[in-house]
Amino acid sequence: MSIEKHCGYVAIIGRPNVGKSTLLNHLLGQKISITSRKPQTTRHRLLGIKTEADTQIVYVDTPGLHQRHHNAMNRYLNRAATNSMVGVDVIVWLVEALHWTKEDTFVLNTLKQSSAPIILGVNKIDKISDKNALLPYLKEVATRYDFLEIIPISASKGHNLVELETKITQLLPITTFLFPEEQITDRTERFLAAEFIREKLVRRLGAELPYRLTVEIEHFSSDKNLTHIAALIWVEQHGQKVIVIGKKGKILKAVGEEARKEMEAMLECKVFLQLWVKVKKGWCDNERALQQLGYSEE
Template sequence: MRATYRAGFACFVGRPNAGKSTLTNAIIGQKIAITSNKPQTTRHVIRGVLHRPDGQIVLVDTPGLHRPRTLLGERLNDLVRTTWSEVDVIGLCIPANEPVGRGDRFISGELAELKATVLAVVTKTDLVPDKKQLAEQLLAVSQLADFAEIVPVSAVSGSQVGMLTDVMAKYMPESPQLYPDDILTDEPERVLIGELIRESALEGVRDELPHSLAVLVEEMVEEESVLRVYADVYVERPSQKAIMIGHKGSRLKEVGTRARAEIEKLLGRRIYLDLHIRVAKEWQRDPKQLRRLGF
């Protein structure tokens, strides 16, 4: 008898830096979500598709729920809550190496109202080599809520990632295939390229800058041997523009080199990348500029 085919949508939630995007990339087996140690790195809902013989898991990468300080922050939180209400399985990510905190309790309380199956995913287990400490964390997590299952994983080492996908697949509804076999993400190339540029720009910047950074890919020109990508990196103040450009343009050059390498890896072809830094005053609070930047 043929096994039941199951397909549906899942997302990982949790406070910022709980390892959601890294785990999404580890499951899909390709970088579709950008990662950084800066909070609110993820701003777009990006879908990655895991193809299995017995079904499909469509993973939706969402921003971390946070206390909003700007119109952008409010919109990102709305995006998160809309996604939560539409998926079949939710994995609440709680790092193994940090105590269960107020943020985790708040999010698990919010999830209790939803119809989705909620799993607890204890991430970053590679950072806790002591088995007793890990067992204590699993116990603390189990006391947070009545989770369908609790799965410890490490996206970095790959430990138990396969087991997590088996557990997620089990709770998916019976369904025909949702995406063709060759689709890994339904995100437009332009958005993925913009996100890779933003990831490179986030590397090593000061604390006040990450939220102020946005990237818009203005133009992509196909040529025989190279794809020309013209993109603007937006900041909110002239002083931030100076930081991004660096001494004699050194920082901007570094960002371009890093981003180009990642884009070439994603698209499997040669890229010419033309980057410019632009100032859009207080764009995070301005509805018109938010629309223009894709929020």
């Protein structure tokens, strides 16, 4: 007698910075999606696949939906997020406890176009000192849409994530697994290597600079116990290049060291990492340049 299997896609949607990627990493128990305190950290749709016993949940991490439309990159991010909602079995919409913004209303209006059931995850409850403030907030958000469920969570501390996942599992269709049981993402190690570098840059650099750079892997090869990786960091202007490199190359060196350690943990071998910074004028607002740098919807 064969056991019934449950499997389906679960999109994690929300405005920038609410904790979508943190949630994905915590649910998987492994870091595959980069995170930072700055909005618009995630730029690509990315799958995180969790297989346990007879259930396979295919989480979809997405760029934050936002209302900045001034360049081609901003528009690409919204397109990638919106397209990720199509055909999924469940949507987990994240908002931040006690912090409803105009962008949340924008997300709500976008979500109304989807037919998938929506679970509202009210994140960052660990930040609330006055626990009595949460209940009125939950009551208030409940009036905004006919949510299947509203679950207060902490993605970083792991509060209520079992409850969230139990609810998700109940909503998955009965079907064979879509991915091999040992697979955890649809992205290559090469892609993740570029993302680890970008994360270190985004976390270290202030103001607008994180939005003006991207990372491209130029070379990735392995022999026995060593992986060689060469990456280009693209910026828009010479002045940005100077900042990214830092005085006496200090910033670039620190970024390289931090990223290399993460790559070594992921690849379980020594990594030799080389970084270069280059200027490509106006790449953020140039559809062709964006495509060449990997920002295109598959």
